Amino acid sequence: MSFFARLGDSDSESESDNESLVSETEQKQPKKSLASKFLRGDSDSDSDDDDSDSDSSDEEEEMTDSDDDGRGNMANQFLKSDSEDDSDSDDEEDKIRVLSAKDKRFAEMEAAINSIQNATKAGGAASDWVAANNELEKLLRFIQRHLTSMLSSPIPPAGHIPPAFLQTITELDTAVNETIKSEKSAGKKMPANKGKALNAMKQTLKKKVKEYETVVSQYTADPEAYAKAYDVAVAPPKVAKVKTAAERAAEGGEGADGADSEFTTIGRGGRQLHLTSDGVFKTLREIFEARGRKNTDRAETIRILQKLLEVSETTYQKIRVLLALVPARLDYSQNLSSIPHDSWVACLAEFNQLLAILLAEKDYIVQDNVEEYDDMVERTPETEGGRVKVAGNLISLLENLDNEFAKTLQHTDAHERGTEYIERLREETPLYVAITKSQVLFEREQWADQTARAVMRRLEHTYAKPDSIVDHMEAAVTKQLGALTSAITPFGVQRDASGLIHLLCVHIYQSDAPLLRARAVLAHVFNHAIHARYHQARDLLLMSHLQDTIQHADVATQIMYNRAVVQLGLAAFRRGFIHECQTILAEIFQTGRQKELLAQAVHRYNVQLSPEQELIEKRRLLPFHMHLNVELLEAAYLTSCMLVEIPLLASVDTEEQRRRIASKGFKRLLDGAEKQAFMGPPENTKDHIMKASKALQAGEWEQARDLILSIKMWQLLDNVEDIRTMLARKIQEEGLRTYLFTFSPHYASLSLGHLAATFSLPQQTVTSIISRMIYTDELAASLDQIDQVVVFHRVEQTEVQRLAQQLAERAVLMVESNEKALDVKLGQGPGTDRATGGRDGAAGGDARRQERRTGGRGAYRGRGRGRTGFNSGLGSQRRVAA
Numbered sequence: 001m002s003f004f005a006r007l008g009d010s011d012s013e014s015e016s017d018n019e020s021l022v023s024e025t026e027q028k029q030p031k032k033s034l035a036s037k038f039l040r041g042d043s044d045s046d047s048d049d050d051d052s053d054s055d056s057s058d059e060e061e062e063m064t065d066s067d068d069d070g071r072g073n074m075a076n077q078f079l080k081s082d083s084e085d086d087s088d089s090d091d092e093e094d095k096i097r098v099l100s101a102k103d104k105r106f107a108e109m110e111a112a113i114n115s116i117q118n119a120t121k122a123g124g125a126a127s128d129w130v131a132a133n134n135e136l137e138k139l140l141r142f143i144q145r146h147l148t149s150m151l152s153s154p155i156p157p158a159g160h161i162p163p164a165f166l167q168t169i170t171e172l173d174t175a176v177n178e179t180i181k182s183e184k185s186a187g188k189k190m191p192a193n194k195g196k197a198l199n200a201m202k203q204t205l206k207k208k209v210k211e212y213e214t215v216v217s218q219y220t221a222d223p224e225a226y227a228k229a230y231d232v233a234v235a236p237p238k239v240a241k242v243k244t245a246a247e248r249a250a251e252g253g254e255g256a257d258g259a260d261s262e263f264t265t266i267g268r269g270g271r272q273l274h275l276t277s278d279g280v281f282k283t284l285r286e287i288f289e290a291r292g293r294k295n296t297d298r299a300e301t302i303r304i305l306q307k308l309l310e311v312s313e314t315t316y317q318k319i320r321v322l323l324a325l326v327p328a329r330l331d332y333s334q335n336l337s338s339i340p341h342d343s344w345v346a347c348l349a350e351f352n353q354l355l356a357i358l359l360a361e362k363d364y365i366v367q368d369n370v371e372e373y374d375d376m377v378e379r380t381p382e383t384e385g386g387r388v389k390v391a392g393n394l395i396s397l398l399e400n401l402d403n404e405f406a407k408t409l410q411h412t413d414a415h416e417r418g419t420e421y422i423e424r425l426r427e428e429t430p431l432y433v434a435i436t437k438s439q440v441l442f443e444r445e446q447w448a449d450q451t452a453r454a455v456m457r458r459l460e461h462t463y464a465k466p467d468s469i470v471d472h473m474e475a476a477v478t479k480q481l482g483a484l485t486s487a488i489t490p491f492g493v494q495r496d497a498s499g500l501i502h503l504l505c506v507h508i509y510q511s512d513a514p515l516l517r518a519r520a521v522l523a524h525v526f527n528h529a530i531h532a533r534y535h536q537a538r539d540l541l542l543m544s545h546l547q548d549t550i551q552h553a554d555v556a557t558q559i560m561y562n563r564a565v566v567q568l569g570l571a572a573f574r575r576g577f578i579h580e581c582q583t584i585l586a587e588i589f590q591t592g593r594q595k596e597l598l599a600q601a602v603h604r605y606n607v608q609l610s611p612e613q614e615l616i617e618k619r620r621l622l623p624f625h626m627h628l629n630v631e632l633l634e635a636a637y638l639t640s641c642m643l644v645e646i647p648l649l650a651s652v653d654t655e656e657q658r659r660r661i662a663s664k665g666f667k668r669l670l671d672g673a674e675k676q677a678f679m680g681p682p683e684n685t686k687d688h689i690m691k692a693s694k695a696l697q698a699g700e701w702e703q704a705r706d707l708i709l710s711i712k713m714w715q716l717l718d719n720v721e722d723i724r725t726m727l728a729r730k731i732q733e734e735g736l737r738t739y740l741f742t743f744s745p746h747y748a749s750l751s752l753g754h755l756a757a758t759f760s761l762p763q764q765t766v767t768s769i770i771s772r773m774i775y776t777d778e779l780a781a782s783l784d785q786i787d788q789v790v791v792f793h794r795v796e797q798t799e800v801q802r803l804a805q806q807l808a809e810r811a812v813l814m815v816e817s818n819e820k821a822l823d824v825k826l827g828q829g830p831g832t833d834r835a836t837g838g839r840d841g842a843a844g845g846d847a848r849r850q851e852r853r854t855g856g857r858g859a860y861r862g863r864g865r866g867r868t869g870f871n872s873g874l875g876s877q878r879r880v881a882a
Contacts, residue, residue, distance in 0.1 A: 105146055106162075112139040113168055120172070124179055125190040132172075133197040136204065139168065161212065163227045166219040169212075173205040275304070277313045281376045284308070284324055291328075298332050309350075315361050316379050316388060322354040323366065323392045330400050338407035341424055348430060351401060354394075355437050359484070365445065366392040395450040398438050402457055405431055409623035425625060429476050432461050436477045440484045452511040455488065456519060459504045462497065463523035464530070464563075464626060470497035501527045518546060519557055522564045529567035532574045532718070541568065555620060559599040562588065566598065566633055573636040574717060576726045582640035582663065589637050589665060600627045631685060635713040638689045639727070641666035642708075643734045646696050650741035651778065670694075685711055692731075699742070701735030701759060732759050736769055740779060749789045763788075 112135045119132040143165055176198060183190060183198075190198075209216055219226045275283065283304065290296045305325040312318045329347040332339050339347075358364060363381040370389040373379065379388050405427065414421040439454040462470050478491050485491070488507050489500060501524065508520035521544045528537035541547070541564070550561045569584035588594055595601035602609075602617045609617065641663040673679060673690040682688040692707035705728050714720050714727075736759045740750075752770075756763040770790050773779040781792045797805070 105142055109139060109142045109146075109162070109165065112136075112142065113164060116168065116172065120175060123175070124182060125186065125194070127179070129179075129190075129194045129197040129201065133201050133204075136172070136201060139165065140204070140208065161215050161230075163219060163223060163230055166212070166216055166226075167223070169205055169208055170216060170220060172201070173209055176202050176205060275307045275311060277311050277317070280308050280312055280317050280321065281378075284320060285375065287324060287328075298328065302328050302332065314378060314380075315357060315364060316390070319354065319357060319364060319366065319390055320375075322350055322357075323390065326351050326354065326397050326401075330397070330404060338411050339404055341408050344401075344404055344408060345427060347401060347404075348427070348434060351397060352430075352434050352437070355434065355441060358394075359437070359441055359444075362387075364388045364390065366390045366394055367445075367447075368393050394438060394441070395453050398435065398454065399457065402431065402435070406623060409625070410619075410621055414624035421624065428461065429473050432458065432473045433477055433480050435461070436486075436489075437481060437484075439488070440481065440486050443486060443488065448511065449513070451488075452508055452513055452516055455504050455507050456516050459501065459508070459520065459523050462504075463501055463527045465497075467497040470500065474500065498527065498531060515553070515557065518544070518553065519560060521546065522557070522560045525564045526560075526567050529564065529571040532571050534568070534571040534575045534577065534580075537564075537568050537571060541565075559597075559620065559622070562597045563628060566628065570633060570636055573640060574719075574723060576730065578640045578643045578730060581636060582644050585633065585637040585640070586663060589634065594630050594633070598622075598628055598630070600630070629713075629716060632713045632716050635685045635689070635711055638666060638669075638686065639708060642689055642693045642696065643730050646693055647734050647737040647741060650697065650738045682707065685713055696731070696735055696738055697742075699735070699739050701731055704735065705731045732761055733765070733769060735759055736761065736766065737773065740770070740773065744779065744781070744792050745794070747792060749784075749791045752788045752790060755790075 115135040116132050116139070119128040119135065121127070143161065146162070179198060180202060183195075189195070215226075287301055287304065290301075302325070305321060305328055309318065309321045309325060312321050326347055329339065329343055329350070332343060338344075354366075358366060363386075365387050367389060368391070370391050373389075381388055408424055409421065412421045412424060435454060435458050439451060439458060442451040442454055462473065474497075482491055489503050495503075505520045505524040508516050511517065521540060525537045525541050528534075528540065546561060550558060553561070565584060566588060569581050572578075572584060573581040588597055591597065593603060596603045599620050599622045602614065602621070645663050645666055669686060669690055670693055673694060679687075679691060679694075682691050688707050688711050692704040695701070695703040695707065708727055708731060709724050714723055717723055736755060739755075739759075752763050752766050755761075756766045759766070767783065770779065770781070770783060774781055774783070779792075780794065781790050783790055
């Protein structure tokens with residue numbers, strides 16, 4: 001049986017399918033080319049010049065061969081040697097044929113077709129179905145590469161699939177089904193490997209026939225008509241010279257009425273395009289009607305709109321074309337991660353052109369809600385009797401343009417392609433200027449909602465950046481928009497970056513959009529935090545009460561909240577508020593998912609994500625230049641834990657009290673360090689802090705100070721010398737507290753002068769620290785100001801008192817376990833937000849249990865930790881995972 005009669009009757013000749021350089025020896029015997037129908041057109045004659053010219057993308061020409069039988073042979077013009085005399089002079093000289101990439105693909109397809117034909121020639125069970133199955137896979141790979149190289153859409157439109165491929169899968173599907181049907185009634189079954197290959201081919205063909213159902217039905221209805229349509233579809237458009245109406249009028253006036261039909265443009269499929277000033281509206285309507293269809297070539301649509309923009313003469317025409325061109329570019333890569341960067345740059349330039357027209361021509365306005373109008377008629381302020389209102393959504397175009405910029409940065413590896421990432425990041429300043437220009441336009445039209453959204457976009461580009469970068473962007477705005485006016489941020493006024501952020505946030509606070517107000521608050525908190533204005537950021541966050549409602553916000557706002565909170569903790573560390581830093585950062589570090597909550601990585605431990613879920617998670621990631629340094633945050637958190645927990649560990653007496661330490665992660669790292677028999681030189685930040693913690697426990701505060709100050713992460717902070725001085729002072733003070741907790745049972749009294757000399761602190765500071773410890777019941781002692789000593793008081797417990805204290809502690813533990821069980825039964829206990837470390841309503845019960853455990857005085861035997869009101873406020877807030 002023969003599947004491919006259209007390709008020729010002879011099976012004896014096949015070309016190389018994987019070589020781009022093919023050698024063949026001239027023979028004196030007659031040969032017939034196996035060029036397929038889709039390569040040579042409808043006719044096999046040598047005189048079909050029109051058909052060969054139309055297929056210019058393949059660059060093929062026909063030539064006659066002087067064989068004995070006089071049969072024609074199809075070959076590419078560039079396959080011939082430079083001289084006919086050279087080819088005739090030596091019969092055994094090889095001819096080198098250089099194949100293009102397209103010809104190479106078609107040669108692979110032709111070879112696969114011949115192999116399938118040879119494998120299935122016997123028919124039925126005698127055919128080699130294993131070889132046919134392998135060749136079918138090659139054929140399917142060819143069609144996939146062919147469509148990828150020709151089309152931007154993953155779903156192929158009709159007319160772009162070669163007829164030979166359709167003929168192959170349809171006839172092969174019929175042969176496979178007939179063989180399977182006959183095999184069921186046969187007495188002798190075919191071998192297992194052939195049966196397996198036959199079933200695999202049946203499933204593959206069934207899937208492909210369904211995938212190309214539309215084109216297969218068109219082909220089976222009329223193969224000849226489909227072949228002709230294919231020849232037309234793959235032919236490149238013939239574009240003749242296009243003249244504007246003014247040029248045609250200048251040459252003789254025949255262009256004034258559009259009667260000059262000599263100059264026209266033929267698009268894909270033979271469709272005539274009206275790429276003149278007179279045909280702008282008609283072409284736009286055709287493009288709008290074709291938008292969204294599967295067989296629409298978006299690249300061709302963009303090229304047509306670009307040509308329309310060139311030939312547009314009036315302001316109304318330019319606005320209409322730009323309102324179609326910008327969305328067409330943004331929709332170009334709907335099925336891809338992001339549009340190409342050069343296409344995005346062109347889109348930004350066209351959007352700026354649209355804004356420039358609207359700012360200069362006040363009689364034209366683009367807005368959503370407009371009255372119906374005839375889009376085929378030219379409109380001017382004179383014909384409309386006022387302003388010309390054009391249907392469009394500028395703020396939507398602006399937001400999509402900004403989102404696509406973020407996508408281009410997301411999908412550019414800043415480590416492997418750092419130079420390319422920086423080049424793309426330089427386009428942020430022109431984008432920021434376009435956002436500001438849009439804000440000025442919306443202010444002029446007094447559109448409150450669009451203005452607030454534009455201001456929010458402007459705020460998102462500035463709130464997390466250093467002041468120098470914000471000043472550079474503002475200088476570009478002032479240079480390009482100096483002639484315009486803005487009531488929100490007046491141009492030409494000297495102000496710093498913080499002043500600009502304040503003006504933008506205040507304007508959004510006055511808007512009616514709750515989501516925008518929440519995001520503005522978080523941006524304002526973040527900006528205060530990066531400038532180490534801890535108290536302003538803390539008060540603004542607490543007054544907004546966002547910690548109570550953030551779990552109901554969208555994912556982007558939750559990510560922004562997490563970033564603002566960790567930056568607030570880092571600000572507390574920079575200002576020397578160690579307890580506050582530990583409390584704020586503890587919640588996010590206890591989850592072990594810091595990068596995921598900050599949208600800097602996708603880490604789902606013990607969770608199998610589907611490809612769709614993984615794609616959604618990756619789309620939430622922030623560009624690299626917006627990442628926070630997690631290692632710096634970890635260094636600040638662990639250092640705060642060391643300064644808080646090491647004195648606390650020295651103050652407790654029993655192992656039960658040691659297990660109640662708040663920083664479980666720090667305690668786990670410290671226990672691991674203590675189990676090591678030998679601890680070498682520190683290699684990373686954790687090693688520095690753990691070794692410093694052990695030195696602080698042993699009273700070697702100088703070694704602990706040197707280890708902490710040698711951490712390289714501190715170089716990333718502003719005013720690094722002030723921070724080093726603060727850390728050295730804190731280590732001295734906490735070293736004194738640890739020393740008193742550890743060695744007070746061994747002394748009756750200690751000289752204040754000796755303590756001051758040992759820890760290199762002023763005696764007044766030592767006196768202040770000891771007085772505070774005595775006041776908070778952390779230390780049972782008294783100060784003798786005359787002798788300048790501290791006298792320790794110890795009360796020896798009797799056996800009955802010791803047993804009574806143990807009984808009281810066990811009773812407290814029993815009551816706590818009962819309360820927890822009751823809370824879980826009533827659905828009010830902890831665990832509602834286990835993944836993120838939240839407590840969900842257990843703060844009141846924990847407070848009662850803490851008070852009962854400590855007798856109402858403080859943590860652990862009455863030695864309180866002095867929490868402030870802010871700590872208790874942020875300590876009960878819930879963090880929602882991104």
